[in-house]
Amino acid sequence: MTWHRTASQWFRLSAEHLWDVLESVERWPEWNPAVGLAAIEGPIREGAAGRYAPSHRVLGPLHRRTAPSFRVTAFEAGRRLALEQPQPGGRQLIEWTLEERDGGTLFTQSVTLDGPLSQQFGLTAGEPIVRGFPAQCARLYRLASPSRDGSGVSDALTVIAGGTGFLGTLLAADLVCDGRRVALLTRKAQPSPYEQLVWDGRSSGAWGERLGRESELAVVNLAGVSLDMPGTPENLAKLESSRTEPTRALVEASRSWGRPVARWLQQSAVGIYGDSADEFDEQTPPPASAPGLAAVVRAWEAAVDGANADHLTVFRTGVVLAREAALLDRLTAIARLGGGGPLGSGQQWFSWIHAADWVRAARASLGLPTAPGESHVEVPAGVVNATSPHPIQNRELMAHLREYVGVPVGIPAPAALLRVAAAVMRTNPDLALDSVRAVPAVLREAGFTFRYPQLAGAFREMAA
Numbered sequence: 001m002t003w004h005r006t007a008s009q010w011f012r013l014s015a016e017h018l019w020d021v022l023e024s025v026e027r028w029p030e031w032n033p034a035v036g037l038a039a040i041e042g043p044i045r046e047g048a049a050g051r052y053a054p055s056h057r058v059l060g061p062l063h064r065r066t067a068p069s070f071r072v073t074a075f076e077a078g079r080r081l082a083l084e085q086p087q088p089g090g091r092q093l094i095e096w097t098l099e100e101r102d103g104g105t106l107f108t109q110s111v112t113l114d115g116p117l118s119q120q121f122g123l124t125a126g127e128p129i130v131r132g133f134p135a136q137c138a139r140l141y142r143l144a145s146p147s148r149d150g151s152g153v154s155d156a157l158t159v160i161a162g163g164t165g166f167l168g169t170l171l172a173a174d175l176v177c178d179g180r181r182v183a184l185l186t187r188k189a190q191p192s193p194y195e196q197l198v199w200d201g202r203s204s205g206a207w208g209e210r211l212g213r214e215s216e217l218a219v220v221n222l223a224g225v226s227l228d229m230p231g232t233p234e235n236l237a238k239l240e241s242s243r244t245e246p247t248r249a250l251v252e253a254s255r256s257w258g259r260p261v262a263r264w265l266q267q268s269a270v271g272i273y274g275d276s277a278d279e280f281d282e283q284t285p286p287p288a289s290a291p292g293l294a295a296v297v298r299a300w301e302a303a304v305d306g307a308n309a310d311h312l313t314v315f316r317t318g319v320v321l322a323r324e325a326a327l328l329d330r331l332t333a334i335a336r337l338g339g340g341g342p343l344g345s346g347q348q349w350f351s352w353i354h355a356a357d358w359v360r361a362a363r364a365s366l367g368l369p370t371a372p373g374e375s376h377v378e379v380p381a382g383v384v385n386a387t388s389p390h391p392i393q394n395r396e397l398m399a400h401l402r403e404y405v406g407v408p409v410g411i412p413a414p415a416a417l418l419r420v421a422a423a424v425m426r427t428n429p430d431l432a433l434d435s436v437r438a439v440p441a442v443l444r445e446a447g448f449t450f451r452y453p454q455l456a457g458a459f460r461e462m463a464a
Contacts, residue, residue, distance in 0.1 A: 001114065003122030005130040006464065008108040009137040010372050012179040015098040015105045017144045019078045022096050025050060031139035033191075034128040036060045046075045050083070054128060090115015092125060102373035107140070109133065131324070134173030138193035141177045156262065157214045158366065161185040161201075161246050162222030163194065166325060167267075167358065171220065174359050178372070185223075185246075201246045208253035218263040218366050219309070221250055224300070227269075228326070231292055231428040240296045247303035254308035263366045264309035268316045270351045270387060272297035275434040277349060281441035282316075282383045292430060311381045313365040318351035318387035318438060320358050323462045330427075332405050340402040340410025343418055346395035348435035351387045354452035354461070361386050361443060370448070377448045385440040389453050394432070400459045 011018060021027055028038040036055035040048055049069045054060045067085065074082035074095065082095040095110045111130050113121050158175055162168045163184035172194055175182050183195040185207060190196075197207040201223060211217055223246035229235045247266070254261055273280045274290030287294065301314060319327060334340065353361075360370040364377040365384065402410050413421065415433055422429035440448075452458040 001116060001118045003113040003118040003126055004111070005126060006108065006110045007130065007133045008106055009134070009173070009177055010102065010104055010106050011137070011141055011144070011177045012104045012372075013141065013144055015078055015100050017146060018098055018105055018107060018140065021140060021144045022081055022098075023077070025052075025081075025083075027143065028052065029055065031143055032129065032136050034131065037064075040072070041069075044072060044075065044081075046072055048072045048075075052083075052085075054125070056128065059124060087113060087115055087121050087125075088117055090118055090121075092121065094129065104372060107137065109136075132169075134170050135193060138173040138176040141179075142193050145179075155181070156216035156218060157181045157183060157211075158218040158220060159183045159185060159197070159211055160220040160222065161250060162224060162267070163220075164192075165222060166322075167320060167355075168220075168222045170322075170355055170359050171222075171362055174363070178368075199249070201242075201249065203249055204253040204256070208256065211253065212257040217257070217261050218265075219250060219254070219261050220265045220267075220362070220366070221247055221304075222267045223247070224267070226326070227271075227293065227431060228330070228427050230423065230426060231430055235428075236292065236296055239293075240299050243296070243300040244303040247300065251304060251307045255306070257308060261307070261309040262311065264304075264307055264312040265362055265365045266301075266304045266307075266312060266314045268301050268314050268383075269293075269297050270316050270318050270385065270436045270438040271434070272301065272316060273436055273438060275348075275430070275436070277347070277435050277437065279437045279439060280385075281439050282385055283441065293428075293434075311367070313379060313381055314383045315362070315365070315386040316383060316438065317358065318353050318385075318391075318436070320355050321352055321458050321462065322355035325355070328462070330425075331401055335398070335401045335405045335407055335410060338407065338409075338411055339413060340398050340405070340407055341412035342395040342398055343413050344394065344415040344433045346393065346398070346412070348394050348433060349391050349437035350394055350397050351385075351391045351436045351438040352455065352458075353387050354450075354458045356461075357388070357450050357452055358386055360451070361448060364446070364448060375447075377446050379446050379448070380442065382442070384442045385438045386443075387438045387440050388450060388455070388458075389440055389444060390455070391437050391439065392455050397455065400455055404459050404463055 025038045025040050029035045036053045038052040040050040053064045070083045070085035073084040080097045085092045093112045097108045099106045111126050163172050172182050185199050199207045224243040271293040272286045274287045274294040365379045419429045
């Protein structure tokens with residue numbers, strides 16, 4: 001049996017600069033907080049021995065007492081380093097490779113465990129090493145960059161509200177590794193590879209004055225608590241306030257700045273279209289009185305009115321799919337337990353987008369190339385459906401989930417049963433039962449090309 005994870009990130013740095021950090025294995029804990037210590041015995045070369053231990057307060061000491069040394073099994077200066085450590089009945093292999101591409105360097109980290117206990121060791125030893133890969137790369141960039149502040153492309157600052165969430169982390173790391181200045185608005189500063197500005201998410205303050213001094217500023221507003229909670233009136237009010245209050249605070253602060261925000265990316269959701277089997281694009285007016293989550297999103301979008309921005313894009317985002325997405329964890333857990341059949345009627349539409357395509361579309365909305373080596377796409381101001389061009393029905397989604405987890409059959413869940421289960425799981429059944437069929441007409445007309453237009457391709461990437 002084998003457990004395997006591979007992830008890559010492009011850096012606007014030479015391979016030489018990155019290699020200077022990677023070959024110093026003792027610096028591994030500086031860019032991967034899951035590693036507590038690492039050391040090589042003597043000069044680094046193929047066959048050299050070394051030790052490492054997790055930073056976990058329980059597993060770290062246990063690992064130091066019981067784990068054997070690792071060996072350097074591959075060493076190509078400036079290009080490749082592989083560390084192999086024996087595991088009971090198998091091994092763990094950690095490999096880093098560098099490939100010069102598109103004027104920078106593609107860094108790839110691969111972690112493989114094999115043997116009869118590979119799945120168990122994958123959870124305890126492998127998963128911590130790969131978790132938070134984007135933030136790992138942001139730290140690595142800071143360490144390897146020859147400039148003091150880690151930037152080198154532009155003096156413009158991109159400030160991200162909600163930057164510690166799933167999408168914010170992906171976008172912030174991508175921008176930092178592209179050599180751009182990034183700051184996060186956060187309620188509590190904590191160890192981070194990014195500049196942090198403390199705010200309360202409700203009012204302007206020192207953070208607003210600080211941003212007002214920037215010569216060029218981009219704003220990305222992703223603030224808002226997770227939708228994954230029961231749809232009670234109290235929770236709907238919480239969902240709304242967690243989105244509208246930060247948005248109004250940003251809008252208020254922007255009016256005091258001496259120059260408009262160059263680019264403003266405002267997060268929204270396709271839930272504004274309500275529960276309908278009809279197809280919606282950006283020209284379709286959302287229903288004016290749809291209740292529940294649709295009402296939350298309407299208030300969210302209304303809160304950005306009056307923003308002092310030259311170019312403002314409102315992203316009505318579908319469900320974002322990635323291996324580390326919380327929603328995928330919830331769905332796969334259900335499928336593994338045999339509940340991977342159609343939910344409700346199975347005919348409701350599911351609008352989605354792969355995380356890599358969301359980041360590329362976000363970059364385009366900020367006036368940047370979608371990715372290194374890709375052509376520039378100008379996304380117009382206004383509403384943009386950040387969704388795949390091919391929404392699917394729930395029965396097809398569940399079929400892909402069953403294949404993804406390797407469970408060939410799944411028990412269907414009628415709507416009534418799903419509502420009972422959602423109450424037990426403390427979630428909102430409308431997230432699964434509502435039908436939303438949004439298509440990205442604006443992105444397509446702008447010439448945006450999706451890497452993962454079809455759900456099958458998205459699941460293949462996540463399973464790779």
